[in-house]
Amino acid sequence: MSGRPEILFPLFGALDTLPGIGPKTAQHLAQLDVETPRDLLFSLPYSVQDRRRRDTIQGLDLPSVATVEVTIGSHRPARNKGGAYRITVRDAQTDFQLVFFHGRSRYLTAQCPEGARRLVSGKLELFDGIAQMVHPDHILPLDEAADIPDFEPVYHLTHGVTQKTMFKAARGALKLLTDLPEWIDPGQVAKEDWPGWKQAMNQAHEPKGLEDLAADAPARARLAYDELFAHQLTLALARQSERKSRGIQSRATGKLQSRVLAALPYRPTGAQQRAIEEITADMASDQRMNRLLQGDVGAGKTLVGLMALLVAVEAGGQGVMMAPTSILAQQHYEGLRPLADEAGVVLELLTGRDKGAERKAKLAALERGDIQILVGTHAVFQQDVHFADLRLAIIDEQHRFGVRQRMELAEKGIGADVLVMTATPIPRSLALAQYGDMDVSVLDEKPPGRKPVKTAVISTERMEEVVSHLRHAIDEGRQCYWVCPLVGESEVMDLTAAEERFKHLRAVLGEGVVGLVHGQMPPAEKDAAMAAFQSGETKVLVATTVIEVGVNVPNATIMVIERAEIFGLAQLHQLRGRVGRGSAQSTCLLMYQPPLSDGGRRRLEVLRESEDGFCIAETDLQMRGAGDMIGTAQSGLPRFRIADLERQAPLMAVAQSDARALLAQDPGLTGARGRAARVLLWLMKQDQAFRLISVG
Template identity: 50%
Template sequence: MRPELLNPLFAPVTSIPGIGPKLDKLLRFLLGRSETPRIADLLLHLPVSVIDRRERPKIRDAAPGTMVTLEVTVDRHRPAPGGRSRAPHLVYVSDDTGAAVLAYFKAYPGQVEKLLPVGEKRFISGTGQLFDGILQIVHPDRVIDEEGFAKLSGIDPVYPLTQGLAIGALRRAVGLALTRLPALPEWISPEVMRRCSFPPIAEALNRVHVPVELTDILPEGPFWSRLAFDELLAGQLALALVRAQLRRPAGDRNAGDGQLRRLIIDALPYSLTNSQQEAVKAIAGDLTQPVRMLRLLQGDVGSGKTVVALLAAAAVAEVGRQTALMAPTEILARQHIKTITPLAERAGLRVAILTGREKGRERKDILARLAAGEIDMLVGTHALIQDDVEFKELALAVVDEQHRFGVRERLALTNKGDAVDVLVLSATPIPRTLVLTYFGDMDVSELREKPAGRQPIETRTLSASRLTEVIDGIGRAVGAGKLIYWIVPLVEESEMDGPKLTNAEERFESLRERFGDKVGLVHGRMRGTEKDLAMARFAAAETQILVATTVVEVGVDVPAATIMVIENAERFGLAQLHQLRGRIGRGSEASNCLLLYREPLGEIAAKRLKVIKETTDGFRIAEEDLKLRGEGDVLGTRQSGLPGFRIARPDVHAQLITQARDEAMRILQDDPKLKGERGEALRCLLYLYERDEALPLIGAG
């Protein structure tokens, strides 16, 4: 049960005066919620910068182009003429040194007069510009009377926003949310509070949202760092609870005599790499230990993780038990089954697939065979964790964390068996600090080599102004029978602000004008069967150019494809560029990747393209990515909108990750059931940061 103390923070934001259905919709989008956000979500949405309004010059001394706060008297209004005029509503104001003009475009009649009554004194804040030699402020940020001005600190927070949401409305909502903050108990130990100079949580939230000094909102400052530590501690404590549960003594163990594994290895068309052999050995060792396995297998695109997972499943099948492999997308699940089936058949291993597409009698038949123990390995998507999916004896859960399943999904899968061993696959090599952040203290195996026969990929960067040359080159490649991926960032025309991006349908049409039926199209809005057909036609070389969005980023395997063009490459993260490029270079022919960028290139984008051009080593790319962009993109969370950390930033708070982990371990040693006063406080922490799915484990087994 959630502690009652937290109820004010779990109230919907619509309980705040002034937040109606329209604002609710905008806040859902901004805060990444499918339902109405909680007041806690507002309080944990932190500002990114501040505006300093403490500079209060006279009108005569105001420097154009700077943020100024003026104390003025309102002299007169000149409303916009009626009809369709685009002229602004002008307000003439003055002080003892001169006059200035405030301009409001598309103003509601009467609204500006009410805000700025003639003859009254007002404090005006905004960016001043010279217009016909007179200081002008267009749409001032702040217009406030003397009483209101006395209450302001003079420093305003600036928040990340979404289209249609005004900064003033968000500031008002956050201000009211702060008044709902209950007196929370302290969950951080006095020793850590002292060592890290952390303030209490209420002070941290108030100082970040209502800064007194410009430095109050810096991520490395004490206020933000306190909140980052809370978030990291909640994550580490949840992982530690899961790990304590998974590390319990495990009874009968799950590895046989190696007979099935030998049959699979003999059926492989190549030898296992050294790191594959080491990983297989480590997993077999884990499966014979008296505690459950919890291992992360990370390797680059095409380093052979699926084969290692299959050998782990074979070890389990040797003692008559079952394996589940859960992938985040259907395309990836089908790719796994395509790799696994021919090898499994050679060893007599019975495999099946279960996704949202298997329905009716087919699904019933799969579930019946699974419950009877007639399927050794079931591959699938979230469909695997539905209530009616029952294994006869599940012993191994393989979770492909391409975009990170939450603790909840992982637990739902392992709860389908007794003392289930867990193997997590990651196709994005993850720097060690992030392994700790996202996975806790797992055992880690790394696959650093590519299987024999893989060809190097040459990567080049070209300005989009040379598009015609690129298309001519593609024409020559099509004539030579080559297969080409052409990647674009969008499905169709976007309403996004900023420079126009290429979209898939537009590029498909333009290439089809030149190459006819040799061009195919695949994107995320197509039905599964349509996507499969487009992919199958490309794999069979019926089409030679496949125009696609990032839907092909994972799990697409066409060894004959040797060329990739990525348009608007500057818009993609490093990890994503690396994943996309990994779709080529999978066969015996040399491959080429062309990155087309729009000029001018920003500094970060230029660095990204330089890194991707210089190396194909995913581990180095992951480290560089962490330096350039923080943690979001390393795990693919930014693009896919999946849960990362809202407050903690591994590039700034790396040393806090280790401290949070040590603290979580200490807590579980001293108080594994989270009882007593501090235990109650820690339960508040887990609920506040939505890590409470780990709490039921305290009473389990």
């Protein structure tokens, strides 16, 4: 498959081959990311204008768009500069006026000679009791009237491009369409009653009414599916080549796992057991595991991770668990240590802080295989770190999408199984777009013994009340997080906000009671502030960045979030999950600055009502859209031209299973449908997919 198939050449030609587009307009269209006829076809109309013909405007409710045949009457040029040029016209029953500002008489008398018949179309309004059409959209001699369809599509425009230009160019692009072989599973096409690709394109650009613009209109749904299918096919190819890379079979004996389970004060939840079974089965196969473990805050991912690491050890190998920061690595280490001791397994911590002789000793032990489980930051990937027999790598990515880390692991030539853990509940459609190359296990139950966190929504005007509530809590020996918002674009502004709040609380609550953590601090100071809070020396921790707060402090039972209305729902849910980790009742106070917009109020209410991260994430997706939800800039989410992840979410899952099924039957995409799918991949500019197509 060396290059683009010939059947697609016309669609990837120059834009200025289309009617009405010169070099200048082509430059303007590039602003809309439209560079070829194909791009123009993928810019579907977003609305439709009813241009059905009428005999007369009599009886119309004005204002309204009307299309009617008229006889041109008298011209009344403007009396003064900037005034209106008026032409009286008559339809089958009544008179009205065409009005032009800055109208040039010579041009208008040539266009509309008195006594001529014309088709006019535009918005009619009543002005001083007279019906007027100001700057009609169309004035055509009757022999050209067929140029206006009954329903005219309305396109997104950019500076220097008119509806007329877009309409004409799109019509030209539609003429380039050829019938392409069908790449969608025939059963799926039949079930949804979808048109073929060419027909769908034609229908999408020739809507017969508003219902044709709906996301579920057959032509639109089909074109959206094409995009999702091409995306999932690329991910499935990545998965296929990833799985072909040598996997290691690690078979569990259950010897170590059973010791840990016996030492636990409770039984794992059904969801945890299911996830452990899925992971154990993956590790036993000779294909490389690439699994995502998605669990809500407090759903017990750590236990599942430990069980997976024990499978590696039971099979005679080693496991590694990586966290994004030293603090989180330290915390994993402390959480896992008592359990590893129960199992009689050697667990060690390696971070960038290990220096000199100590580091050398750890590295030697690791290479000999004396260390069975290593916990660390990305420092575990440095050149001088060698494992005796690495079987499993767990990547814990608090808020950080680990596509890069996953790739790095693969590039290290480590055939180890990979488990990515994320505490961000992502709605299924987004999880598939983001992690479509992975298999997903979901933890959707909470372990016993956790009390729900009480959530209250309070205006910032009641700040003093909140602070005195805090004072009582501190007297009772409890601790509190106080999160300041990221107000400005600059961290410096955020800093001043946090410092002001810090000074204010320190003044009220006393010296040495309040700590501060922000993004600008040197790591050592940050660690010191965190440690002081963890040990209970400081009672209140003021923090700007959410990220630092991944710490587990069971004694912290209050979370105050200032300006909660400007945080994302998923983010607020994450923050709230930092309290309620001990047995005491915990509270989360969402402070907002009045007045609150309707959207803002609804978002905060969702949080007050629900503790279910997945349900919150679905709401977030509906309210804010996909890009916003995880910050498109860093989310690695694909940008789709037609598909709408919010409204067409169910199609994503179908596209994934269809793509995987096609590859299972035809790994090299050489069969009839496989070759059709190659055309689709070229059409969707997924050329990177071709590097992944298996040669065998």
